Amino acid sequence: MTAGIAALVEAYRNGWTHRDAATIASIWDPEYEVVYSPSELDRPILGAASIGRYYDRVFHDIGAVHVMTVADVRIDTIGDIAYAYFSFHLEGETAVAPEPFVVDGRNTLIARRTDDGWKGIHYHESLRGPLAEKS
Template identity: 25%
Template sequence: MKTKTLLIVTIAGMLILFACKQEQKEIAEVVKEEAKEEKVDLLNDEFPEAKEEVLKTMEAIVQSVFDGDMNKLIAFHAYSPKFTEFNGGEPRVGSMENEKFEREVFGSVTEVVKFDAKDLKVAVYGEVANVTFHSDFHLKFGKDLVVVNDQITLLFLKTDTGWKIVHEHHSPLKKESA
């Protein structure tokens, strides 16, 4: 009788182990399938909600220039040791130089006549967005009108406080031949 009981207990234990292994296998397959379905294509997915957030950030940046609100303009930057800027073929600069330049230049604007971003393109790659455009800025500094026609790239990073600029690149837009 003891042998029969031992045999039954052993077989039952093996069945339970087999059932648990089978269940683990099924759970692993479900998890694997869910992971396939949730896979994000950073290169091709459009991220429409994030794109809209970036566009609203761009609008707020433009408004800060129109309002002459330098603190608000600066707040759209994520200054850190990683921040970089290229401007007009000059050597790369960092956070401190960019902030100084922005405050001096945009802080000296007496009138924003025109501030257009032509051929604007927003490309979102998850938590990073690349904004490119051709500037058509007409800014008055006292009586002097300055027209800025540059190719501009702004690289944004999604932070806890919104989309922030982590890199800027400005280079003169080649004039079309007449």
């Protein structure tokens, strides 16, 4: 049962690795008003279509992704609801006047079982702060 949730996490990682908004868009439940909270925005993005547009913009501004890893994956299911917690490490460069960047963060992804398998309904991201212990 957790394999379906692990597949969502892998689609997220793979979408970032290849700067592929369509792969990331495939994670979300189009029948649900998904709440998506990336760390850089003050307000959440609502709905799967809006998330797709967000990633189109994000990947337009990123020239290359060199490394995208996920770790510390923890998955639990409660009936038709599941969550995944994972950390990520992203390295790349911007598209305009290429400058390198590194982002380390933590995510919680909540999903529900649908007729099409597991689909994400809520996402929350937080970045590791400068005082976070490196492990």
